[in-house]
Amino acid sequence: MQNSQQNSQWNAQRDPRRNPQRNSPNGPTLIVSVQRACRLLAALERRGGQATAKQLARDTQIPLPTTYHLLRTLLQEGMLLNAFGHYMQPPAAPELPTCVPASEKSAPEDWLERISRHLSATTYAALYRDGEVEVFARSRNTPEALTATPVLFGSAAHAHAAGQCLLARLTDAQRRDHFRRHPVFPLTPYTVPDTGTALRRLSEITPFQPVVEVQEFAMGYASAAVPISVGGAFAAISLCVPANRAHQLRSLTAQLNDRAEAALRAGSLRGDA
Incomplete structure (x- = not known):
């Protein structure tokens, strides 16, 4: 029984559909949250650097609760700014x-x-x-x-x-x-x-x-x-x-x-x- 459970866990880890942190059994490890955050940043760029969470969720097809969670993380890391519900890219610091x-x-x-x-x-x-x-x-x-x-x-x-x-x-x-x-x-x-x-x-x-x-x-x-x-x-x-x-x-x-x-x-x- 123990061996059967271990094999099941191993197969789950190798199956990209059951473990979304891998894109293939032999490929590099891809963290889904990072991928989604990159998609949000790309969508924001396409919108000219300013958008609401709902707009970004719609553009990326990422669920809205997940979108809010990722945007909060990006805010904490200083990669985004929030002005009255609009997420924006920080301005590049001039010389x-x-x-x-x-x-x-x-x-x-x-x-x-x-x-x-x-x-x-x-x-x-x-x-x-x-x-x-x-x-x-x-x-x-x-x-x-x-x-x-x-x-x-x-x-x-x-x-x-x-x-x-x-x-x-x-x-x-x-x-x-x-x-x-x-x-x-x-x-x-x-x-x-x-x-x-x-x-x-x-x-x-x-x-x-x-x-x-x-x-x-x-x-x-x-x-x-x-x-x-x-x-x-x-x-x-x-x-x-x-x-x-x-x-x-x-x-x-x-x-x-x-x-x-x-x-x-x-x-x-x-x-x-």
Whole structure:
């Protein structure tokens, strides 16, 4: 009896239909979960880098509960981002030495980290490149509400100070093109409700002046951004504080602007971003 059970187990292990972790008795071991995760990533790529779990499950014919499980794993591993139910590919990190002192070019976050400690605020940097708003560096104390969905900065640039700062420097035609690709939608009760309102507001922002917002991007937070130019790219250095510190934004923004100008005057910024 024992030998019969052992033979049955051995046959099950060798049969790819009964043991899906093998593609053939003599072939390499293939983990089905890995295969399915790769299929999800490929499907996401085909959809332009953004899709819901239901869309990915339908495209790959993977059961929806399994799809959710795999997507959670990919999120934990940093291979995907989730913005309000839409799974996205993380933006490729640009070469970051363009907005930090020369001695810190190998670790741009260190520069932001020092500013963060000085201001007791989250700090991060964004740029407008290839028609998209990207966060490319941030301090380590960035709150969960922001770090959980960093790519949301691209699709909701109308809501946060860094995005508004960058979009204000575009032409009206460029802004309209951006909103065709990233329609305006409210994230909080304080967010502009539609494209027309967003366009009017952006047209009123002086392109080279700091921008502030309170609870437009995330409830409980306020942010400010100062614009800088790096070669031919528009960039912004931004800070974020709890909303109960919104009354400090003017002072904090002035200090942030002084730090950014000091880096520019130091001549340590390159124009090859």
